[in-house]
Structures are given as structure tokens and as C-alpha cells.
Amino acid sequence: MPELPEVAYQKKYADATILHKKIIAVETGDKKIYQSPKSDFEKLLVSNQFESTTRLGKYLFLKLKKNGVLVMHFGMTGKLDFYQHDETPKYTKLKLIFEDDSKLAFTCPRKFAKLYLAESVEAFQESHNLGVDALAISEKQFLDICDGRSGTIKGLLMNQSLIAGIGNMYADEVLFQTKIHPKSKVNNLSQKQLKSIFDKIGDVLEVVKEARIEGKRVPESYLTRLRKEGEGADCPRNNGKIEQIKVSGRTTYYCPVCQGEF
DNA sequence: GCAGCTGTTAGTGG
DNA sequence: CCCACTAACAGCTG
Numbered sequence: 102m103p104e105l106p107e108v109a110y111q112k113k114y115a116d117a118t119i120l121h122k123k124i125i126a127v128e129t130g131d132k133k134i135y136q137s138p139k140s141d142f143e144k145l146l147v148s149n150q151f152e153s154t155t156r157l158g159k160y161l162f163l164k165l166k167k168n169g170v171l172v173m174h175f176g177m178t179g180k181l182d183f184y185q186h187d188e189t190p191k192y193t194k195l196k197l198i199f200e201d202d203s204k205l206a207f208t209c210p211r212k213f214a215k216l217y218l219a220e221s222v223e224a225f226q227e228s229h230n231l232g233v234d235a236l237a238i239s240e241k242q243f244l245d246i247c248d249g250r251s252g253t254i255k256g257l258l259m260n261q262s263l264i265a266g267i268g269n270m271y272a273d274e275v276l277f278q279t280k281i282h283p284k285s286k287v288n289n290l291s292q293k294q295l296k297s298i299f300d301k302i303g304d305v306l307e308v309v310k311e312a313r314i315e316g317k318r319v320p321e322s323y324l325t326r327l328r329k330e331g332e333g334a335d336c337p338r339n340n341g342k343i344e345q346i347k348v349s350g351r352t353t354y355y356c357p358v359c360q361g362e363f
Numbered sequence: 364g365c366a367g368c369t370g371t372t373a374g375t376g377g
Numbered sequence: 378c379c380c381a382c383t384a385a386c387a388g389c390t391g
Binding site: 133176177178192210211212213250251252253256347348349350 | 379380381382383386387388389
Binding site: 365366367368370371372373374375376377 | 379380381382383384385386388389390391
């Protein structure tokens with residue numbers, strides 16, 4: 102459940118299910134994903150309750166009534182599962198039981214997820230060197246970040262310490278929508294191109310976020326839809342064939358006709 | 364069987 | 378310091 106839109110969906114899910122309910126029992130699994138001793142999580146969570154949630158980049162923060170914040174990072178396969186029955190979901194790493202006997206499981210087959218305890222969102226952002234949220238960034242902030250950068254635009258978009266929330270899929274989508282080659286060097290792009298990237302970051306993330314929350318598919322004009330087909334898929338805009346390359350170490354899809362050379 | 368995957372991190376090297 | 382790339386993590390899918 103990884104990039105910003107998917108985490109936004111998890112936030113909505115948490116808001117609709119678990120706020121203001123007393124936690125009466127906590128079960129911790131697999132030590133691997135816990136970034137503090139499991140006993141600290143247990144001590145903090147039992148008899149506590151969540152007051153509100155905040156999303157920053159790909160992180161979800163659940164503010165506790167007493168003492169601090171539970172921080173979730175979903176890795177590649179983490180998600181929340183709220184339920185009332187007795188069967189613990191497969192791959193549950195953290196299970197909370199509420200006083201009305203409803204339960205929340207944090208599941209993650211691949212164990213790339215992480216759970217943290219923090220004093221506050223701000224303290225966590227600072228200590229983990231997280232950049233500005235991709236849906237909160239201003240045009241000026243974005244242009245300032247781009248200034249003086251020598252790497253690829255895709256690498257910049259995915260750099261969480263600069264802009265938080267964009268990953269492999271939506272970096273590709275933003276560049277597809279702006280018709281800019283993912284390997285373009287940031288310092289070779291015009292101000293006009295950078296501004297169009299800024300605009301599309303907001304558009305793409307909002308559109309995909311709404312689609313995720315509403316349970317709808319992303320638009321036909323989106324490259325995201327074609328990832329499964331992979332190389333050779335038809336570009337939704339013209340007669341180009343989608344190509345697959347590596348950029349910043351990640352599999353990258355683009356249309357050589359729309360997005361030209363770099 | 365093998366490669367690849369919406370993520371992050373450590374290590375290497377330019 | 379900046380940046381690209383690789384391997385590693387672990388389970389599932391094609």
C-alpha cells in the first residue's frame with residue numbers, strides 16, 4: 102500500500118474505524134518491523150486510544166490520547182485490516198483489540214513495513230529527514246528544490262528527503278503526463294517544464310488519491326494503468342509503444358514518442 | 364525455476 | 378556532498 106495516494110486511503114480507513122476507541126489488548130508479532138522494543142509499543146498502546154491521524158509523505162501518524170504518536174510506514178505490502186470476527190488475518194504484525202471487541206490488524210507479508218513511536222509528527226519528520234509533503238509543497242518550494250540539482254528528474258521526484266510521498270509508479274505518471282523523459286537531468290529542464298511537473302504532481306496525486314478512496318480505477322489516459330502490460334503496451338495518446346528502462350535503480354515505463362529524448 | 368515488484372537502506376564508485 | 382547503481386530484505390505472481 103505504498104505511495105501517497107494509497108497511504109491517504111489508509112488514513113481514511115483508520116479515521117472511519119478506530120478513532121476514540123479504548124484499546125484493551127495489544128498483540129505484537131514479528132519483531133522485524135518494530136523500530137523500538139515491542140514492549141514499548143505494548144506499554145504505550147494498552148488502555149490508550151487514537152485521537153486523530155495525519156499523513157506525511159508515505160507515513161501515517163496515529164496520535165494517541167496519552168503520550169505521543171504511533172507511526173506507520175507500509176513498505177510494499179503493509180495495510181490495515183479492521184474487523185469484528187475472531188480470525189486473525191494472515192501476516193498480522195500488530196493487532197489491537199478495542200473495548201467493543203472490534204480489532205485492527207496491521208498486516209504485511211513482505212515485512213518491509215516499519216512501525217515507530219514518536220513524540221510528534223514534527224519531531225519524526227525532523228529526525229527522519231523527511232521533505233515537504235508532495236500535496237503540500239508550493240511552486241516556489243519545488244523550484245527551489247530543483248535549483249542546482251544535477252541528477253535525473255525521476256530521482257529527484259522519488260527522493261523522500263526532498264519531497265515526501267512520490268514513489269516509482271507516480272513519478273513515472275507525472276513525467277508521462279508532462280511528456281518529459283524520466284532520465285532528463287534536472288538542470289537541463291526549463292522553468293516552464295519544471296512548473297508543469299509541479300502542476301502535474303498535484304493533479305496526479307489528487308486524481309489517484311480520489312480513485313483509491315472511491316475504489317475507482319485511474320483514468321484511461323494514465324500510464325499507471327499500463328504497468329501490468331509492461332513493455333510494448335500502446336500509449337493512450339498516440340501510436341507509441343511503452344518502453345521499460347531503469348532509472349535511479351527502478352523499473353521505469355515511458356512512451357518514447359510523447360516523452361522524447363533527454 | 365526464475366525474475367520482478369508501488370519501498371528503504373547500506374555500500375560502492377564516479 | 379551529490380548522484381547512480383546494486384544487493385538485501387520476503388512473499389507472491391507469472
